[in-house]
Amino acid sequence: MTEEPVVLLEGPSSVGKSTLLKSLADAHNAEVIDLDDLATRDAVLADPGLFMAGTPPVCVDEHQKAPLVLDAIKAQLNKSTRPGRFLLAGSTRHCALPQTAQSLTGRLNRITIYPLAQAEIEGHTSSLVATLFSSPATAIQAPTPKTTRDEYIQRIAHGGLPMALERDARELSNIRQSAMLPRLLGRLTSQTAQVLNIASAAADITLDERIAATPKLHIIDSGVAARLLRLTPEKLARRDATSLTEFGHLLETFVVGELQREASWMDGIAGIGHWRTHDHDEVDLVIERDDGAIIAFEVKAGSRVPGESFSPLRKNCVTK
Template identity: 30%
Template sequence: MRGEEPVPRFQSSAVEESLADTPVVVVHGARQVGKSTLVTALASGCRQPVVSVTFDDPETLEAARMDPTGFVAQAGQGTLVIDEVQRVPEIMLPLKANVDRDRRPGRFLLAGSADVFRVRGVGDSLAGRVESVRLMSFSQGELARREQPEDFVAALLRRPAAPELVGMVAGEGSGPVEPLSPTVVLAGGFPEATFRTPRRRDAWFRTYIRRLADHDAYEYHGGGFQDEMEKLTRLLAAGGASEIVQSRLAGDLGTSDSTMGTYLRTLRTMNLLVEVPSWTRPVRGRAVRRPKAALTDTGLSAGLGRLTQDNVQKPGMREFYGAVVEQLVMLELIKQQGWSSETFEIYHYRDNDDLEVDLVIDLLDGRLIAIEVKSGQTVKTDAFKKLERFRDKVSDHDVIGVVFHGGKTVQVLHDWIYVLPIQALWKLD
């Protein structure tokens, strides 16, 4: 990446839209996903005066703690940009009072490596005054330096025919569709890790988690968790995208269920854990309500789980690779959710009749997109049967079925099931 054009960040449009009508905008995400770079770029394009500070600077940090009321007023009629805002949670009440006196949009642009409203000591939610934008690691469309953001859901809703889909997935002039390369899955999207060699990337991930465990885990949780954080993140990495069974994790880590609950909350605060809830609208058969969760990046999961290009097809690791491929699909959809032209929520589905659907996209108008993910290059009939069973259970909804796979096949079956290579997620226009 060094010396090349900067990788575009498609979430910048969401931040700009929020600044246009909201007094306080918070950009939050895991450490090293590019928050400071994004916020700095947006601040440089502001038409009004900007004061930029960071709480990584000890003098600035002390000034904010000594006089938070005066600190938040320093930008006057301009915009105050604060990086690492979670370091001074007590600033939120003076900021609220300041906003209540002057509700102009775009007054405060805050960035934090923790979800500041989950941090202990924050005195108010700033409800009605703030909008939060989550920044994740690079999407595959960003890494490909697309001019326009990828938007799979919007493209699918146009119901393209199979011949059109082949061209869209292959790309103009790029030849036939190719199978998914494990390199895409293993690299992930962290700016500092993605462009390294596999060996150096794995070293970066190990150091990254160790530093978070040594410092951030103590800051956001207090004593104890830093000793267990590396073990817990490795356990979560091994699941790829899977349901969280808190009691099982507690048993694996040798701790209590309540303690595991606080550990998981800390990982959410640190933006290291991404979750999708269970889809629970009334259907025949009782739905299971546990969320499906994953670490925030497939490269991080692969690095912690020692998944490599050489062992993805070996016994034991093949199943792990499949779970990380499902994680890739889930994370890419969550990223696109931030800029898609369609408004949607993401769920998973499992009920007591042994029916599981990997992901369910719920649109505003009640339509559903049911998604199955297969890492292999061939698609078996059980994937179609799951989608058909789900459609039967929710017969009052219009359902589109999607089977993502690691191969090259592009098909439309029965006018409602789309069989697509995983690359369609970031290549469909």
Template identity: 30%
Template sequence: MGGTNDAADGTYALRAVDPLIGELLAGLPALLLVGPRAVGKTTTAHRFARSELRLDYPPTAQAVAVDPDAVLRELDEPVLIDEWQVAPAVLGAVKRAVDQAPHPGRFLVTGSVRGDLDSPTWPGTGRLVRVNMYGLTVAELLGRAPREPFLDRVAAQGVEHLPTPLERPDLRGYVELALRSGFPEAALELPADLRERWLDSYLDQLLTRDLAMIGGQRDPDRVRRYLEALALHTAGVVEHQAVFRAADLSRATADAYDHLLRNLLVAEAVPAWHSSRLKRLVRTPKRYLIEPALVASVLRLDTNSILQDALLLGRLLDTFVMAQLRAELPLCRSRPRLFHLRQADGRREIDLIAELSGRRTVAIEVKAGAPGTGDARHLAWLRDELGDEFVGGVILHTGQLAYSLGDRLTAAPISTLWA
């Protein structure tokens, strides 16, 4: 499954991570560019490399397996090492090369599968600086990257001055943007009907070839059933027990599948936020598929069917907003971490909490339609509890205007994210 965003005439859709990669290569010896398959990692990394080691080419992988140090020694730097997980011995060679000569701009390593990345004995620790890369944001689709991330704008200016954007899709327009996907090949090169087939093929390969690379022999039909349960609950705060029961799987099997899908970087769990000032907050994570178009593909849904299901519509919009924010996290100078908030009795719930450096907090909710003052009551509660640590709260909605909902509270169209 390709991940290019190079058009036939050789043009390149600028990615938001481009300046960051250039900056880091200028000061560090080795980077690890990590993300889901087919989000354009290789195409982006290619622009910074003077030579390439494509390990998905069997003869190259075999040569690396025999003597990885000798292969790397003869290449012009920066060296792009693509699909490292096919020949993991190459990472040991990178470690030895960096230990011997740690000057900047030596290696740029890419891969889609995390494998044992979290192992304490993984040779990249202290040598490879990780850069996360996800699908295209709407800003990138529109040719507006690089730009200042939304959370950095809020951190610097608050939410009171968020402008009404010139481009304001209606509800159908937002769903269509979400279903266009962030995969460059599908979003930039294919019409809607072929895009659906591309996404179906992506899922088939994910559940067969990619899964086998890290999970051994797994039943693709059972994994698909679990993925369907996750898709139905995307952007939901649900106990894991509810998910594996919905998939008709045992806890042990579901736990294994959940781990595999996270390793494939197509699913994630956003942790619950906690504060010593607040009581009775749940610890259950909020589950997401990382790509809203995959939600539709897994569940075999189109724009019309989503618009006719209010619960699923809300989940899809939340997943879409999360995809825009997640892709910008590596670029943010405010160093945000994302959480969600929910009280145990369900009385108060906030879709996303961005905890910035310096203990500052931004709260975000996502809503279909234009919100009123009453819709900001949970944000107002958090503002009053946190005091000066509360930077602002914003309800991102599918209406047309940005307007105040009170002190440090604002409603703004979702398109504010890329305005």
């Protein structure tokens, strides 16, 4: 807020955006314009320019419910682009809004708010990602955690997000074939921690698509993934082949989510992604810093890791 004229807090529903927005507003003696409130929304839609011309910082919650406020903000920025003028929050990704609502591209700083990491839930301040970048020897020499398989299962299945995905997505005016959404979510969730095959998912639910890319898919919250797949802790604890495979996929999604949250706390992160070659060598997660330093992760659910499992990690480091 000391550098940018507009800061946008975005992320899943109920992840804590409104709480953070209210806290920041209180710190600046500002009021929050809550567009979830119908009366407030109607008043803002009637005269968005009036509300956006208020004393900075102008704080707007659920901004996507009245996209006209973005045009009003743009008009204000044409007069002055001093830092800290607007603080927005919303459950919809800014790039998913209609084109007319993307008028602030290049003028705002987008901050993704993720679910709480395990360290936050437990009240710890440690960060594995930060330690691996700053002092890898310290991380390697750390004692082996005593977390049991059953404890991992409980944490994976618990999650922290409500089942509000369908409701939020339906509020986007440009969502087409919305009747397919529940089936699509379930089908995509079944591919978590796997290379995404859009064509296969679309064909299974008879959805029109033209995308051919194959990134690796991870559901943002392992608890949501478990519920969409109807996987209870009891099912994940079974020793049959299907349950072991499902546990492996959800464990990887859980770990990747934890590492992504930690990386989001740091400055200087150039990119986070999955590494895969045409020869099918792959590394589950690679995090790269601006200076070219990288850390790579391979997630295994078994109690032992054979030596060949490290081969892709070595190739990744040589390639980088």
